[in-house]
Amino acid sequence: MRDGYIARWNGAEYDSSPDGAHVRLYSPTGGDGFVQVAEGRYRRGVPIGELDDFFYVRTVCTWRGEPFFVLGESGDWLRLEYRGGSSDVAVSLGLEPYDTGVYQIWAPVGEVGEIAEQYL
Structure with missing residues (x-):
């Protein structure tokens, strides 16, 4: 990723x-x-x-219908960071608070969809 x-x-x-x-x-x-x-x-x-070119790339995905960044992987698990901006949604998904307004979770690869690279 x-x-x-x-x-x-x-x-x-x-x-x-x-x-x-x-x-x-x-x-x-x-x-x-x-x-x-x-x-x-x-x-x-x-x-x-x-x-020839210079850019920033991030890997993005969805998990349980919500948007995330993919931060890393370990075996069959992906470390995800919520990018939806709603603390209520983050709490309802059971995400771990990482910092103020930042929520992360380890999710099984099989539950993660729409994995793509985003060029900035």
């Missing part, structure tokens, strides 16, 4: 993060000027003007 900045550079897609006029690209394999920053994680800075 993707949630974060994505950059397209030289025909490939990378997890990324903005850094002023540059973007940090991350790769699990390295190569082409990437420097290892951790086991299985390589980074390279690229001027934003050299990118």
Whole structure:
């Protein structure tokens, strides 16, 4: 489940993060000027003007008829965050308060529908 900045550079897609006029690209394999920053994680800075595309992606879904973000997965379960904005609905669904106005829950994959990536 993707949630974060994505950059397209030289025909490939990378997890990324903005850094002023540059973007940090991350790769699990390295190569082409990437420097290892951790086991299985390589980074390279690229001027934003050299990118083919740069955007933010979130994975969204519905659960019990309500809209959610997919935050992660573990086995056959998905970690969901409610994006409907109604605390009454959140309480009626049995969601866990995570922060003020933020509600989350672990839901079985089989109960989650309409999973899609949303590009921002």
